[in-house]
């Protein structure tokens with residue numbers, strides 16, 4: 313990829329909002345380059361997925377744009393060890409209030425273009441990861457700038473329990489006639505979290521930004537966090553294979569199938585062929601006939617009708633000798649006779665090794 317570094321160079325230097333259409337156009341250009349005028353064989357989600365999910369590692373430029381800008385926001389965190397000069401300027405234009413606070417405040421619109429853009433990107437990133445950032449410990453209380461800045465300040469640092477009214481009066485020097493406001497806040501937070509109340513947990517991105525003062529590797533770490541949160545792009549394909557093979561394919565077996573593609577084949581060409589099989593990329597006579605691109609659905613090797621991908625790879629009578637020869641070769645090398653297995657022969661599913669199971673999200 314010669315073009316990607318050029319785009320990466322520009323994106324972090326634009327603190328103003330780039331519309332989603334720009335990135336859609338970029339993906340369209342790439343699809344056009346890959347497939348030309350023929351129908352697209354893979355969706356952009358499959359192209360952009362990671363290898364362990366059967367994807368092709370095409371960079372998601374929109375995500376990179378979000379992350380390269382969002383990672384700069386760590387300078388706004390009140391506890392940030394390094395305060396950059398520009399963060400002081402933005403604090404001044406924001407009425408001496410840290411712009412970090414504005415990211416969690418839904419009560420008013422921002423007028424400063426850079427802070428407003430940061431907030432838009434922050435919201436998009438959190439929504440893409442399905443993180444409820446409004447329930448963060450940094451969330452503000454109804455835009456109240458006078459008494460409490462963050463929700464976390466209402467909880468005990470050690471026990472993480474909600475402060476009693478006596479503690480709130482003592483810590484924030486309030487009058488005792490403010491009790492009804494205390495009850496109001498307690499009630500509001502209970503609706504969010506249920507009871508008993510405990511200090512909200514920050515989203516993984518927020519945790520990462522507050523920990524990484526130097527910012528090394530933040531972009532790729534957030535990228536991986538987002539990828540893990542997305543729905544599996546090949547879940548439907550797995551279902552089709554299970555239906556065709558009339559076998560149940562567990563998630564562990566499917567992981568083994570995708571993992572083995574990248575480890576079993578040293579040669580890129582063989583790896584690519586296996587990926588194409590897993591993605592059901594081939595245009596079978598059955599499919600061509602369905603699309604009115606072929607006169608019949610007969611297979612030209614055996615004249616069998618309704619030739620599906622399973623027939624071409626496994627069921628065809630012309631392949632029986634070929635599969636038996638493969639098994640003989642394996643026997644001569646390994647000195648162990650394997651039973652012919654559909655899962656192993658077509659999808660390369662082997663017994664899962666320890667430590668290679670799917671991580672629970």
Ligand SMILES: [Zn+2]
Nearest residue numbers: 614616628629
């Ligand atoms: Zn056949």
